[in-house]
Amino acid sequence: MPETKSFHMSPEEFRRQGHAVVDWIADYQKRIETFPVLSQVQPGEIRSKVPSDAPEEGEAFEKILGDIDRIILPGITHWQSPNFFAYFPANASGPAILGDLLSSGLGVQGMLWSTSPACTELETRVLDWLVPALGLPNNFLSTGKGGGVIQDTASNATLVALLAARERATKFASNKQGCTGRLIAYCSTQTHSSMEKAAKIAGIGSDNLRHIEVDENFAMRPEALSRQIEADAAAGLLPFMVCATVGTTSSLAIDPTLEIARVCRDNHIWLHVDAAMSGTAALCPEFRFVHDGVEFADSYCFNPHKWMFTNFDCNCFYVADRRHLIETLTVLPEYLRNRATESGAVIDYRDWHIPLGRRFRALKLWFVLRHYGLEGLRHHIREHVRLAQEFASWVRGDRRFEIAAPCRLNLICFRMRASDSVNHRLMENLNRSGDLFLTHTKLDGKFTLRLCVGQTNTQAQHVERAWQRIQEGAAKLGIS
Ligand SMILES: Cc1ncc(COP(=O)(O)O)c(C=O)c1O
Numbered sequence: 001m002p003e004t005k006s007f008h009m010s011p012e013e014f015r016r017q018g019h020a021v022v023d024w025i026a027d028y029q030k031r032i033e034t035f036p037v038l039s040q041v042q043p044g045e046i047r048s049k050v051p052s053d054a055p056e057e058g059e060a061f062e063k064i065l066g067d068i069d070r071i072i073l074p075g076i077t078h079w080q081s082p083n084f085f086a087y088f089p090a091n092a093s094g095p096a097i098l099g100d101l102l103s104s105g106l107g108v109q110g111m112l113w114s115t116s117p118a119c120t121e122l123e124t125r126v127l128d129w130l131v132p133a134l135g136l137p138n139n140f141l142s143t144g145k146g147g148g149v150i151q152d153t154a155s156n157a158t159l160v161a162l163l164a165a166r167e168r169a170t171k172f173a174s175n176k177q178g179c180t181g182r183l184i185a186y187c188s189t190q191t192h193s194s195m196e197k198a199a200k201i202a203g204i205g206s207d208n209l210r211h212i213e214v215d216e217n218f219a220m221r222p223e224a225l226s227r228q229i230e231a232d233a234a235a236g237l238l239p240f241m242v243c244a245t246v247g248t249t250s251s252l253a254i255d256p257t258l259e260i261a262r263v264c265r266d267n268h269i270w271l272h273v274d275a276a277m278s279g280t281a282a283l284c285p286e287f288r289f290v291h292d293g294v295e296f297a298d299s300y301c302f303n304p305h306k307w308m309f310t311n312f313d314c315n316c317f318y319v320a321d322r323r324h325l326i327e328t329l330t331v332l333p334e335y336l337r338n339r340a341t342e343s344g345a346v347i348d349y350r351d352w353h354i355p356l357g358r359r360f361r362a363l364k365l366w367f368v369l370r371h372y373g374l375e376g377l378r379h380h381i382r383e384h385v386r387l388a389q390e391f392a393s394w395v396r397g398d399r400r401f402e403i404a405a406p407c408r409l410n411l412i413c414f415r416m417r418a419s420d421s422v423n424h425r426l427m428e429n430l431n432r433s434g435d436l437f438l439t440h441t442k443l444d445g446k447f448t449l450r451l452c453v454g455q456t457n458t459q460a461q462h463v464e465r466a467w468q469r470i471q472e473g474a475a476k477l478g479i480s
Contacts (some may be wrong), residue, residue: 001084007058036433086437092312096367110123110359151315175328244293245386246291271299280302280381314361388453426470
């Protein structure tokens, strides 16, 4: 029999090249501090190194892998560097990378329970594990009326919450007839922009999203929320959803969920709590204040892909009553019908999010939880918070600088007692040096630097060196 022509990679070659790729990643981890944290390339530089046409003939894998060093690495901002203090982290870890690799290897598409029961059932189990681990309310457990699901991002979790809230408020009429323009949603002036995007996508309209004022700690004022809801209701509008944030993007401000929940309950409004980064802190009982009041939320999410050592993308989204979510998103074309779905005995996660298809993301989360154990996770979270608090004490002790917002966890907002442009120059100089990477926000109208300690491998020496560089940078700018 003549051999069938094939261009595929054989299992034996896959084994060989796979080892080479794992070696490459391990070497990358070892040498990561030799690269400038922020990529220093100019726009178009990487694209110009990639041929304008796809290759007609296949190339040797060694050559392809070699181009990772030659072409790709210069254009990488090293999110996994321990000197990465920017934005919020998107941290990764060995077990998460390997779990993700296995997910790719299995190549499962878990849209229905029946398209891979393990993909669904492991996800349900792992999300249930996290409920007591984070001190979340029992009504989020799948064994009751609620349940959790992995979404790609907090942005999509917020969108899904908004859709379910919209349908609960309109008794599923907006799903059928579209929105009437009467629905009003609420968040604070500090809420992540994904809420505005969700309002646009969901047909609510950004004009119908009210940005409630915040207090001196940048947390939502519940009394202002209550007043606005009253005014909207009096005007014949339909207040239907509030998004509270525990750990805002700018300054990690904690909205008073408990008081906001009271306002929501009195007005029959859906409460969504966004704990994208800070949720992970609740693994430690002493930081569980972030979840005060979450027991009254209709939905909640946090991102293991930010601070829980789980590669992007992984957002855990919970609802207290899954019926609204499922009824909002379910559609069942003939080609997806199957006996397990019809039996009602299984979860089909396709009804819990926007896309139909889904990756086996629970594997990486499972690996992380089993590798570290809750004890290991708590250790590293505590250490990050300790280092951030130490950094804050150095800032307080230097009269050239000031702290710009309360810092209870791992984000420090600070600035030099100087103009916005001087602070901006300090940040640009630091980032251009490649030694560290931090980003900024505006608080009280002033340019503010943010230093977030949350990268997997950040240790005391990295935070100490960052502070040294910041001090040197201030001196170079003539700030005394
Ligand atoms: C509080 C908050 N919510 C939502 C998001 C959006 O996260 P994602 O990239 O998962 O959509 C962020 C991102 O930093 C955030 O800080």
